[in-house]
Amino acid sequence: MQSETREYQKVIDYVSQMIADGQLKIGDRLPTERQIAETLSIGRNSTREALRMLEHIGMISCKRGSGNYLTDNVSRSVSEMVHMMLLLGQTDQAEICSFRRNMEKAVCRAVLDGKTFSRWETQVAEILHQACETQEREMQIELDRRFHYLLIQATENRFWIALLEPITDVYRKWIDAALQSANDFVKGQLQIEHQALFRALQNDDYAACEAAIDRHYDYVDAELSKSSK
Template sequence: MEENKKEYEKAIAYIRSLIIKRKITIGSRIPSERKIAETLSISRNSTREALKRLENMGLIDSQQGRGNYLSGNITQSFSNAIEMMLILHQTDAADICQFRRCIEKTVYDLAYKKREENKYLFKMAKLLELFPTADLERQIKIDEEIHYLLVRATRNTLLIAMMDSISAVYRQWVGTVLRHASPDIMKQLHNAHITIYKSLMRGNPEEGIQAIDQHYDIIDHMSLTIHA
């Protein structure tokens, strides 16, 4: 058992070395199970175990009949882990919302520091113009896109990956919440978005942080009302 463990770890280390040396990049085909086993003088079962673990981590994409490809889809792996925590009651929607609120304040702070000539903030302004005349489903989508653009305005790949992972789970829940929202509630959320955007442009970060809290306070209140 211990020997087998060492063998599959050897295969994982080998694939990692190929990535570090840039012999394979995202989208590239990973050497076959047989090739890895022969190169490392290990069993194919151990190689298969290594590839399965990397697939579960979101690092590779296994395509039947075509082989394994480097995908780097770590975000999906993290989302799956959060979903499993929800299923096992190890966390809940309130925890996720609280976590997202805290992280989004960090996102805002970094986006503020990088606000000059930021194409994502320009796109945010366009969405804000569309919101008032959109129907409810489109407004929910615009809400999602605004937060999507805000995190990309940080230009920080780790923050983007983290927020995307949380959002994949969070949006399922918040979409249900917002479908119960009145036009007045949606207007309040829109005003919070406007304040976030304008505070970035005017150089008033305190106002922006307050608007983020206002936004999540509305979501929290709506959630409690729905589940009361």
């Protein structure tokens, strides 16, 4: 078993080194299983299993009849991890919602510190305008989703994006269900807080960002509490 583990690690180290050396970029095809096995002097079975492990965590994708390709879907494994933690009872909705509230504050801090909001301001403003114009519930939910995703994108920090987008995907399922049942008053208040957050980012006012986020998530948590009963 230890020998197999060392062989798995050889494959992972080999692929990682190829990336570090610039021999592999996103979209490039990896050497074949046979080539890797021969290069590392290890068994084909161990090579195959190691590649499947890399595929499972989203580092590579397998195209039947074509080979294995380097991909950038590592965030998938984060989402799967959160789902597994929920299934095993290692976390719950309340903990994830609390994490998401605090992470949105951290996202705003990153946006303000990086002075990046001006590059995203027009896109965010357009989403807020569309949200005010539409009465269609499904579109309102979609625009809410886009608003929060854009805030993450506005950090322009790839690590933030890779970490938070899959967690948000888990969280969004609950939010979408809660927004489906929310009354017009609650929907209106959520839009008001989106506008307040937008102005706070424009004004480089982190305290106002925090306050708008807390008010927003107070409404969200109240709706989640109703929908879970």
